[in-house]
Amino acid sequence: MPAAVKNKIAGFMNSLIELARDDPRRVIHSLKVGIALSFVSVFYYYQPLYDDFGVSAMWAVMTVVVVSEFSVGATLGKGLNRGMATLLAGALGIGAHHVANQFGHAGEPFVIGFFVFMLAAVTTFVRFIPGVKARYDYGLLIFILTFSFVSVSGYRDDEILDVAQKRVSTIMIGASVCVIVSIALFPVWAGEDLHYLIALNLEKLGNFLEGFGDEYFQDQESKTEDLASTLQDYRSILNSKNTEESLANFARWEPCHGRFQFRHPWKLYLQIGTLARQCAYRIEALNRYLTAEIQTPVSVRAKIKEPGTKMSRECGRALKEMSTAIKAMCQPCASDVHIEASKAAAKGLNSLLKSGIWEGIDLLQVTPVATVAS
Amino acid sequence: MPAAVKNKIAGFMNSLIELARDDPRRVIHSLKVGIALSFVSVFYYYQPLYDDFGVSAMWAVMTVVVVSEFSVGATLGKGLNRGMATLLAGALGIGAHHVANQFGHAGEPFVIGFFVFMLAAVTTFVRFIPGVKARYDYGLLIFILTFSFVSVSGYRDDEILDVAQKRVSTIMIGASVCVIVSIALFPVWAGEDLHYLIALNLEKLGNFLEGFGDEYFQDQESKTEDLASTLQDYRSILNSKNTEESLANFARWEPCHGRFQFRHPWKLYLQIGTLARQCAYRIEALNRYLTAEIQTPVSVRAKIKEPGTKMSRECGRALKEMSTAIKAMCQPCASDVHIEASKAAAKGLNSLLKSGIWEGIDLLQVTPVATVAS
Numbered sequence: 001m002p003a004a005v006k007n008k009i010a011g012f013m014n015s016l017i018e019l020a021r022d023d024p025r026r027v028i029h030s031l032k033v034g035i036a037l038s039f040v041s042v043f044y045y046y047q048p049l050y051d052d053f054g055v056s057a058m059w060a061v062m063t064v065v066v067v068s069e070f071s072v073g074a075t076l077g078k079g080l081n082r083g084m085a086t087l088l089a090g091a092l093g094i095g096a097h098h099v100a101n102q103f104g105h106a107g108e109p110f111v112i113g114f115f116v117f118m119l120a121a122v123t124t125f126v127r128f129i130p131g132v133k134a135r136y137d138y139g140l141l142i143f144i145l146t147f148s149f150v151s152v153s154g155y156r157d158d159e160i161l162d163v164a165q166k167r168v169s170t171i172m173i174g175a176s177v178c179v180i181v182s183i184a185l186f187p188v189w190a191g192e193d194l195h196y197l198i199a200l201n202l203e204k205l206g207n208f209l210e211g212f213g214d215e216y217f218q219d220q221e222s223k224t225e226d227l228a229s230t231l232q233d234y235r236s237i238l239n240s241k242n243t244e245e246s247l248a249n250f251a252r253w254e255p256c257h258g259r260f261q262f263r264h265p266w267k268l269y270l271q272i273g274t275l276a277r278q279c280a281y282r283i284e285a286l287n288r289y290l291t292a293e294i295q296t297p298v299s300v301r302a303k304i305k306e307p308g309t310k311m312s313r314e315c316g317r318a319l320k321e322m323s324t325a326i327k328a329m330c331q332p333c334a335s336d337v338h339i340e341a342s343k344a345a346a347k348g349l350n351s352l353l354k355s356g357i358w359e360g361i362d363l364l365q366v367t368p369v370a371t372v373a374s
Numbered sequence: 375m376p377a378a379v380k381n382k383i384a385g386f387m388n389s390l391i392e393l394a395r396d397d398p399r400r401v402i403h404s405l406k407v408g409i410a411l412s413f414v415s416v417f418y419y420y421q422p423l424y425d426d427f428g429v430s431a432m433w434a435v436m437t438v439v440v441v442s443e444f445s446v447g448a449t450l451g452k453g454l455n456r457g458m459a460t461l462l463a464g465a466l467g468i469g470a471h472h473v474a475n476q477f478g479h480a481g482e483p484f485v486i487g488f489f490v491f492m493l494a495a496v497t498t499f500v501r502f503i504p505g506v507k508a509r510y511d512y513g514l515l516i517f518i519l520t521f522s523f524v525s526v527s528g529y530r531d532d533e534i535l536d537v538a539q540k541r542v543s544t545i546m547i548g549a550s551v552c553v554i555v556s557i558a559l560f561p562v563w564a565g566e567d568l569h570y571l572i573a574l575n576l577e578k579l580g581n582f583l584e585g586f587g588d589e590y591f592q593d594q595e596s597k598t599e600d601l602a603s604t605l606q607d608y609r610s611i612l613n614s615k616n617t618e619e620s621l622a623n624f625a626r627w628e629p630c631h632g633r634f635q636f637r638h639p640w641k642l643y644l645q646i647g648t649l650a651r652q653c654a655y656r657i658e659a660l661n662r663y664l665t666a667e668i669q670t671p672v673s674v675r676a677k678i679k680e681p682g683t684k685m686s687r688e689c690g691r692a693l694k695e696m697s698t699a700i701k702a703m704c705q706p707c708a709s710d711v712h713i714e715a716s717k718a719a720a721k722g723l724n725s726l727l728k729s730g731i732w733e734g735i736d737l738l739q740v741t742p743v744a745t746v747a748s
Contacts, residue, residue, distance in 0.1 A: 034495035038487045041526045045483040065519045109419040113412045121408035145439045152415045241613045281658045
């Protein structure tokens with residue numbers, strides 16, 4: 001084997017190991033899919049079950065492959081979407097078949113064709129509605145699929161009711177197996193992920209602010225070119241919107257678990273996420289100051305060093321306090337102290353500024369923090 | 375019907391009309407799905423075709439429903455993924471069935487079960503690799519699906535080769551119909567969308583910068599609370615990352631069309647997109663100044679008004695010039711002039727600042743602009 005190919009394979013293997021180490025739940029998820037799939041294929045092998053379901057057992061296999069998702073919420077959402085859509089579209093399809101039957105064998109294709117065309121066009125269009133897309137996109141896809149399936153095959157198959165009924169029950173079985181495996185074996189809750197993601201984001205912001213003051217007011221000489229990497233962690237927040245939104249969508253499908261009650265206010269997490277992002281945008285601008293070409297003269301810095309550092313540090317501590325409070329799910333009591341201290345420092349800085357020095361951006365930082373706290 | 379229900383339905387209808395008006399291609403896409411679906415159902419109705427394919431014709435219907443996507447790139451990507459994965463997994467499945475056959479009828483379920491478990495677990499894990507997920511996620515799903523399907527049903531069905539062959543050909547037909555309809559009838563090119571999105575984003579940034587100077591250096595009295603909404607357009611750029619990335623992914627599947635050659639450098643669009651986003655973050659911070667509590671005294675503003683306004687306006691013009699150049703696909707020649715003018719203004723401002731006034735953030739704005747230009 002040439003060395004280039006060997007290197008490529010080694011690189012690929014390394015990236016796999018990296019993925020597994022990064023989040024071991026990925027390995028568990030892969031095994032879970034394998035288990036669920038092996039389990040439903042028993043329907044095919046075990047004679048009494050095969051006598052009941054026949055070739056329809058295939059639909060259970062298919063459902064398991066398609067419905068298995070990483071988090072419980074996503075699996076449940078897809079499973080429910082698939083189940084509901086199949087039931088509804090199956091019933092409608094049988095109805096359409098009966099209506100079309102009135103037009104005779106020659107007329108049926110045209111009537112069914114018209115139905116399928118209308119339903120597919122309208123449903124495809126409805127899928128563009130953002131709110132519908134977020135929660136029911138998969139269901140609508142299956143809706144079109146099953147309706148076409150049932151109504152069109154009604155033309156050739158007289159035992160349409162029997163086929164439809166078997167298909168619905170095997171799909172239900174497949175979806176249930178998925179959901180049970182997903183919840184019973186090392187469940188991955190999207191809600192929990194969202195919870196910790198938001199808390200971690202606040203912590204990252206806090207880390208930056210805590211370190212920023214020291215970094216900024218450092219002597220010019222001792223300044224290192226590359227900042228401590230923990231300070232740069234906040235960058236991942238800038239583009240976190242989509243992740244947060246899909247997690248919140250999945251979380252809404254999940255039943256109550258652990259400390260998360262049914263109807264947990266997932267939307268509030270998104271609001272905190274948005275505030276954190278706005279904060280991150282401003283931090284991105286602050287961060288620029290560290291590497292900017294024009295630097296404020298040291299003499300001026302010295303004047304505002306004390307309140308500036310304090311304000312930044314207290315801000316950061318308040319954020320980290322809030323992050324801990326979110327993790328523990330309690331009122332952030334200690335953070336108020338830090339916010340007060342930060343506000344006092346900001347006031348001091350403000351009066352300094354009024355006396356002739358402009359460097360007001362730090363103050364703006366306080367506003368979102370106070371908002372997050374409320 | 376109670377008034378509340380009536381209102382809800384009216385609201386729903388309005389949102390549909392809104393969607394259609396927003397982008398009429400959505401209506402066309404919905405009709406295209408309907409047409410493709412009606413077309414493949416002919417395989418079921420037309421006797422000679424039905425004689426050839428039998429119940430397998432259903433797979434064409436299924437493929438059309440699942441593969442039809444909004445843009446040509448997405449449809450082509452899904453179609454190719456599905457076709458390739460079906461072929462490969464079908465062949466592997468038949469191979470697995472033959473291997474398992476050696477173990478006798480009693481041993482076969484265990485051998486096949488082992489194969490299915492291993493393949494499903496490994497493939498599911500591979501789907502976590504980000505680069506693979508972006509382009510081949512759907513193909514891997516179909517790979518697991520088809521392999522389980524073919525190998526498991528081999529246990530009950532002796533005509534496995536015949537079934538597999540029919541299935542592959544109907545899936546190919548379904549995918550081809552989708553791709554042809556997608557390209558032939560009012561195609562929606564993801565590449566073109568990406569192209570205009572990037573140009574539009576630069577234009578939005580330009581609009582803001584052009585207006586910012588005037589807005590900021592306005593007299594305190596005449597300042598309006600709500601800014602012109604065109605200035606706020608840039609906000610959509612802050613979260614544009616995912617849209618841009620998926621468009622670029624789709625675009626890479628597309629054949630050459632119009633002014634876009636094969637192997638068009640789609641990655642460069644993403645780079646411009648990232649720069650535009652960084653610029654937007656900074657603009658978000660600039661925007662804060664307009665509504666900040668602490669305002670720089672008018673006397674100081676007056677001093678920097680002339681170069682500040684000019685710098686901001688020239689920056690904005692340069693960006694808009696580049697946006698036009700991207701749209702027309704030519705070298706942005708006029709933008710260099712604006713950048714030079716902006717740099718000169720920045721220099722003037724810089725020397726003013728060195729004489730004792732700090733308000734340096736505007737200058738930072740020039741850096742990304744210059745980078746975008748190169």
